[in-house]
Amino acid sequence: xxxxxxxxxxxxxxxxxxxxxxxxxxxxxxxxxxxxxxxxxxxxxxxxxxxxxxxxxxxxxxxxxxxxxxxxxxxxxxxxxxxxxxxxxxxxxxxxxxxxxxxxxxxxxxxxxxxxxxxxxxxxxxxxxxxxxxxxxxxxxxxxxxxxxxxxxxxxxxxxxxxxxxxxxxxxxxxxxxxxxxxxxxxxxxxxxxxxxxxxxxxxxxxxxxxxxxxxxxxxxxxxxxxxxxxxxxxxxxxxxxxxxxxxxxxxxxxxxxxxxxxxxxxxxxxx
Amino acid sequence: xxxxxxxxxxxxxxxxxxxxxxxxxxxxxxxxxxxxxxxxxxxxxxxxxxxxxxxxxxxxxxxxxxxxxxxxxxxxxxxxxxxxxxxxxxxxxxxxxxxxxxxxxxxxxxxxxxxxxxxxxxxxxxxxxxxxxxxxxxxxxxxxxxxxxxxxxxxxxxxxxxxxxxxxxxxxxxxxxxxxxxxxxxxxxxxxxxxxxxxxxxxxxxxxxxxxxxxxxxxxxxxxxxxxxxxxxxxxxxxxxxxxxxxxxxxxxxxxxxxxxxxxxxxxxxxxxxxxxxxxxxxxxxxxxxxxxxxxxxxxxxxxxxxxxxxxxxxxxxxxxxxxxxxxxxxxxxxxxxxxxxxxxxxxxxxxxxxxxxxxxxxxxxxxxxxxxxxxxxxxxxxxxxxxxxxxxxxxxxxxxxxxxxxxxxxxxxxxxxxxxxxxxxxxxxxxxxxxxxxxxxxxxxxxxxxxxxxxxxxxxxxxxxxxxxxxxxxxxxxxxxxxxxxxxxxxxxxxxxxxxxxxxxxxxxxxxxxxxxxxxxxxxxxxxxxxxxxxxxxxxxxxxxxxxxxxxxxxxxxxxxxxxxxxxxxxxxxxxxxxxxxxxxxxxxxxxxxxxxxxxxxxxxxxxxxxxxxxxxxxxxxxxxxxxxxxxxxxxxxxxxxxxxxxxxxxxxxxxxxxxxxxxxxxxxxxxxxx
Numbered sequence: 001x002x003x004x005x006x007x008x009x010x011x012x013x014x015x016x017x018x019x020x021x022x023x024x025x026x027x028x029x030x031x032x033x034x035x036x037x038x039x040x041x042x043x044x045x046x047x048x049x050x051x052x053x054x055x056x057x058x059x060x061x062x063x064x065x066x067x068x069x070x071x072x073x074x075x076x077x078x079x080x081x082x083x084x085x086x087x088x089x090x091x092x093x094x095x096x097x098x099x100x101x102x103x104x105x106x107x108x109x110x111x112x113x114x115x116x117x118x119x120x121x122x123x124x125x126x127x128x129x130x131x132x133x134x135x136x137x138x139x140x141x142x143x144x145x146x147x148x149x150x151x152x153x154x155x156x157x158x159x160x161x162x163x164x165x166x167x168x169x170x171x172x173x174x175x176x177x178x179x180x181x182x183x184x185x186x187x188x189x190x191x192x193x194x195x196x197x198x199x200x201x202x203x204x205x206x207x208x209x210x211x212x213x214x215x216x217x218x219x220x221x222x223x224x225x226x227x228x229x230x231x232x233x234x235x236x237x238x239x240x241x242x243x244x245x246x247x248x249x250x251x252x253x254x255x256x257x258x259x260x261x262x263x264x265x266x267x268x269x270x271x272x
Numbered sequence: 273x274x275x276x277x278x279x280x281x282x283x284x285x286x287x288x289x290x291x292x293x294x295x296x297x298x299x300x301x302x303x304x305x306x307x308x309x310x311x312x313x314x315x316x317x318x319x320x321x322x323x324x325x326x327x328x329x330x331x332x333x334x335x336x337x338x339x340x341x342x343x344x345x346x347x348x349x350x351x352x353x354x355x356x357x358x359x360x361x362x363x364x365x366x367x368x369x370x371x372x373x374x375x376x377x378x379x380x381x382x383x384x385x386x387x388x389x390x391x392x393x394x395x396x397x398x399x400x401x402x403x404x405x406x407x408x409x410x411x412x413x414x415x416x417x418x419x420x421x422x423x424x425x426x427x428x429x430x431x432x433x434x435x436x437x438x439x440x441x442x443x444x445x446x447x448x449x450x451x452x453x454x455x456x457x458x459x460x461x462x463x464x465x466x467x468x469x470x471x472x473x474x475x476x477x478x479x480x481x482x483x484x485x486x487x488x489x490x491x492x493x494x495x496x497x498x499x500x501x502x503x504x505x506x507x508x509x510x511x512x513x514x515x516x517x518x519x520x521x522x523x524x525x526x527x528x529x530x531x532x533x534x535x536x537x538x539x540x541x542x543x544x545x546x547x548x549x550x551x552x553x554x555x556x557x558x559x560x561x562x563x564x565x566x567x568x569x570x571x572x573x574x575x576x577x578x579x580x581x582x583x584x585x586x587x588x589x590x591x592x593x594x595x596x597x598x599x600x601x602x603x604x605x606x607x608x609x610x611x612x613x614x615x616x617x618x619x620x621x622x623x624x625x626x627x628x629x630x631x632x633x634x635x636x637x638x639x640x641x642x643x644x645x646x647x648x649x650x651x652x653x654x655x656x657x658x659x660x661x662x663x664x665x666x667x668x669x670x671x672x673x674x675x676x677x678x679x680x681x682x683x684x685x686x687x688x689x690x691x692x693x694x695x696x697x698x699x700x701x702x703x704x705x706x707x708x709x710x711x712x713x714x715x716x717x718x719x720x721x722x723x724x725x726x727x728x729x730x731x732x733x734x735x736x737x738x739x740x741x742x743x744x745x746x747x748x749x750x751x752x753x754x755x756x757x758x759x760x761x762x763x764x765x766x767x768x769x770x771x772x773x774x775x776x777x778x779x780x781x782x783x784x785x786x787x788x789x790x791x792x793x794x795x796x797x798x799x800x801x802x803x804x805x806x807x808x809x810x811x812x813x814x815x816x817x818x819x820x821x822x823x824x825x826x827x828x829x830x831x832x833x834x835x836x837x838x839x840x841x842x843x844x845x846x847x848x849x850x851x852x853x854x855x856x857x858x859x860x861x862x863x864x865x866x867x868x869x870x871x872x873x874x875x876x877x878x879x880x881x882x883x884x885x886x887x888x889x890x891x892x893x894x895x896x897x898x899x900x901x902x903x904x905x906x907x908x909x910x911x912x913x914x915x916x917x918x919x920x921x922x923x924x925x926x927x928x929x930x931x932x933x934x935x936x937x938x939x940x941x942x943x944x945x946x947x948x
Contacts, residue, residue: 118818118849149847151820153770153812159822161845163861177920182863182894184822184843200824200843202863204894204920208841 026080026097028065028249028265032238033213034227036197038185039150039160044082044267047093047112050148050162050183051124054114057084057091063247063267071258075101090115103135120152130178132171140172156189160199180204185211193217207231225251245269328512329393330882331534334412334444336395339370341457344611345558348529352389352521355529355654355661356681357381359615370396380684383726385763409447414882416440416911416943420471422936426929432472432588439469439476442537442882453490460487464498464537472588472929479585481544483535493558494551496535501544502562502703503530504607504621505650506675508665508713511705512543520761520775522722522736525707526679526689529652529661532560532607541585542569543703545603556611563604567597568627577632589929600628603703615654622647625702635747637698637714644668644702657681665701673699673713675706677720685726692719697744709740709757709781717741732763742782751798753782769814775807785833799833805873821846829871840866842873842889854903861896864889880911880943893919893935911943 027045030037037049042056044063062083070076082095093112100106107130114124126146133139148162164181171178185199195215202208213227213236223240238251247267254260329351337346339361347358360379364370373391376382382390418438426432443465449458462485467477483498504510506528518525532551536544545564552559569582582595605623612618624645631640648665662676677691693708697715706713707720718740725733741754761775783801786794805827812820822845829838844862851857858878866872872890878899879885889895897915904910916938919925925932 117851119814120812121814121818121820149820149845151812151814153814153820154767159810159812159820161822161861180894180920182843182845182861184824184845202843202865204863204892204918208865 026065026078026095027063028238028251028263029215029223029225029240031253031263032225032227032236032240032249032251033197033215034211034229034234034236034253035201036185036187036199036211036213036227036229038148038162038183038199038201039158039187040197041158041187042084042091044084044093044095045080046084046114046124047082047095047110047126048097050150050160051093051112051114051126051146052122052148052150052160052162054084054091054093054112054124055116055122055150057086057093057114058271060085060270061267062270063265065249065263065265067261067263070261071255072260075103077101084112100133105131105133107131107133114148122150124148124150142169142171142178143167144169144178158187160185160187193220227253326538326882326884328534331537332393336393339373339376339394339396340365342394344614344617345529345531345609348527349531350390350393351524351527352386354381354523354527354679354687355615355652355659356657356679357386359654359656359659362614372396381681383685383732385732409445411443411445411946411948413946414440414442414943415945416880416941418471418939418941420932421938421940422932422934424471424926424929425931426472426588429929431590431929433590433593434469434472434474434478434588436471437469438471440466440539441468441476442466444537449488457488459489461485462487462535464535466537466539468539470586470588473586478587479539479541481537483537485535491552491554492550493553494533494549494560496533496550497548499536499544499546500533500549500562501536502533502549502560502605502607504532504560505530505619505648505652506661506663506706508663508673508675508701508704508706509621509623509646509648510605510607510703512540517707518720518736518738518757518759520734520759522724522734522759522761523679523687523689525691525720525722526659526661526677528707532558532609533562539585542581542583547603558609560607561604562606562623565600565602567600569595569597570599570629571595572598572629573632576629578627578629579632580634602626605703617652619650620648621650623703637700637744639700639702644700646701646704663706665699665704667700669698669700671696671699673701673706687722687724689722690719691721693717709738709755710742710746715742715744715746717743730765732761732765734761734763735759749782749784749798753798755779755781755800769812771811773807773809773811775805775809777803777805777807779803783831785831787833797833799831802828802830802832804828817850819846819848823875825873825875827866827871827873838867838871840864840871840873840890842875844875848878856901858899859897861894862889863894865892866890877915880913880941881909881945885915887917889917891919891922893917893922907947909945911941911945913939913941915939915941 026048027043029043030045030049040053042053044061046053064081067078078097078099080095080097082093084091084093091114095110097108108128110126110128112124112126114122117123128144129141130144131139131141144165145167146162146164147166151159162183165178169178170176181201181203183199183201185197187195187197189195193216198212200208200210209229209231211229213225215223215225217223221242225238227236232255234253234255236251236253238249240247240249245268247269249265251263252260332349344358344362347353347361357379360381364379373394373396376387419436427436444462446462447460449460452459465482466480468479469476481499483496483500486495489495501512502510503512507530510530533549545562546566547564549562570578571580571582573579578599587593587596603623603625607619607621609617609619627642630642633639645668646665648663650663652661653659659679664672664674666672673695675693677689680688693706695706695714695716699714701713704713705711708716708718710716718738720736720738722736727733736759738757743752745751757779759777761773764772780800780802782798784796785799787797789795805825807825809821809823825842827840842862842864844860846860848858862875864873869890872888874886874888877885877897880899895917897913899913902910916936919935922935925937
């Protein structure tokens, strides 16, 4: 019954809205900082936020996250795994993320390339293959292209820009376009081990969303993070630990009406 | 087409990744102080090809002035140069001729940003922009095709009689200097021709223009047969339609000085003359005379009167074609300038024009009858710290209008400008266009004050305030009205590569609104419309091959009587990159959202060579473009551009015959430029 309600919800809201919602929280660090990650430092989930960030990858990194219940609904579970590695002058990244349950499932496999395109300028491209499956109604597969840029005008200042679904992909043979998102952001480190990230994100169909987050790292081991975003209004927080070649992350965010959602992530860095 | 552009983008990115380590730039570089045409043209809210102002800038670029031989009047045409700076240039070259344009940095008044604007338009040691290897002359051809990829209603219902292509061809051929008179710079003969067709028009040469221009023929500085424009002094008697008006370059209104007669080769289809004109120099004096006999596009009533002039320039439908060449104008004009000293010049200008049919234009004090005319006297004065100008004009009916201004530079890097204007409501200057809030050079009184201060090496502050009154009712407001306009701009240069511009603009202007009176009856009332624009632009130029620009602009509009409030914003990301040798790409993605057309936002765009765009963005959507230039060989450039505006979910865009079904309005442009 609950599953049917959720499928109905997906149909009513449209696949696009659900896709936007689930795509916001890929990577615990980004989730904890209110989703402000377009100008952030390199990580596995740059594939989704801004592929230009991959240019900063200097080691092989593999990471996996689990968001067991979105707003307390077990059916809206997201699980993802990804890896990145430097290859010559560029870095490549591969992600696989699955969202949903047996009645409605969204599977996303993405491949990215990012690299320096000029002094202090990086660029990147991502190709996503998305499969939407509706139990008893069939399935459809789409291909999307994202692109991104990142600039480092000062040692402590980064600027980021990402355009998602520049291919204007629609779902199946319908005219319903998957979300087109444009993100403009900055990340600044006024003092060592303290980072501030602010960004504006615009889904062409919806109002502008503001995202902001702060991160304080202690002894290069422990990181505490706080964040907030509008559209929807969300407060978030998280903690990260780096030990040897392992990274452990936790993030949680709170929606005033829908409650808490939690996310955990484990990463392995080869050659840190 | 959108997908094709994405593929091109991807290819450009891959190529740029592979070649990032070894860039070699042939012709263009990107710079933090590159010529900022936006500050000059941002108020020209029209599409590129229709602007004759861009033609002026193109001509200046194609014919850079020699810093060692250019006259005072010629130097006044260059954006960024004011009379004090020009005087400093003239004095410097007398003492020590310029050896390169970099010597301009030694001139008081030339800052890095002004140098960035000026350097495209000046040269040292050569008077022509392009030299022929054959030694007989040179030739420049620009050919452009533009196509809207969505069908407009006019093509679907058959009201547009021609094809959907917009076609533009422009040819300029110029001889090398020919020594006809001993001891003088050589004579140059230039021939120009232009043929243009708008989308929906029938003939490839729907609009044609051309000229033969002989320069420096003994005492004859210019002899033009064909199409030309005439600009004089501050524009009260003669000026083309667009001019350097209010903008983020706050000193620009002071620099508005006419350069006399100039060949015309623009797609603007109205405000030019056709006939012959010449400028003759006699030592410190020069005399320009002009004769023109030109057809006009107008609505002529059955009783033989001109009820309205048709200035849109489109002849696509039967009703538009009915207004084509329906009457004509014969004009004779002259201008005499006498330079008393290097810094002081006086001039007088006048013209008489006769129309084939009498004018009966709407508006209480609009020009009427078959004859119009105006005369003026003007003065310009410049010395080390102060410059001033004044022009007083008188129309046929004896109404007198005037404008005067002063520029004061007490110390290097600090400029103050004040300009006063008084154009009576019944002043009729048919061919003039003086500086002001509204077009028409009439019914306006105002004071403009601006200052520009280089506070430190990293901070430039600019501001202007313009207070204006319309003492008589206008077509839209039947009562006296007015308003004021304020702009402040801070340009912060953090490093040589990183700069931030923060601009605030506020404008209050009277409008007519619907309201309720004491007994709740609906009445039209005059109230204030307040508009505020907050703009922030971040520029990062890490190398000569890349430029990054991010802009955020917020607009608020509020009406005094109804209390109606609207808002809008725009954010764009812009890059210019030279990914491989010979290829330059300009690209921008812009998201916008406004409550309606009233709170629209503008963004100045780089277009293919010789054009610009300044589209109004409103509603909710995204606009993006890619403009590229590939140098196939030294003498051949290929330009391409794809631009699209998407209003997600809209059922239609534009209106009338231009309406498009759907939520996308996209256009492709291809241009070839040959220089031989």
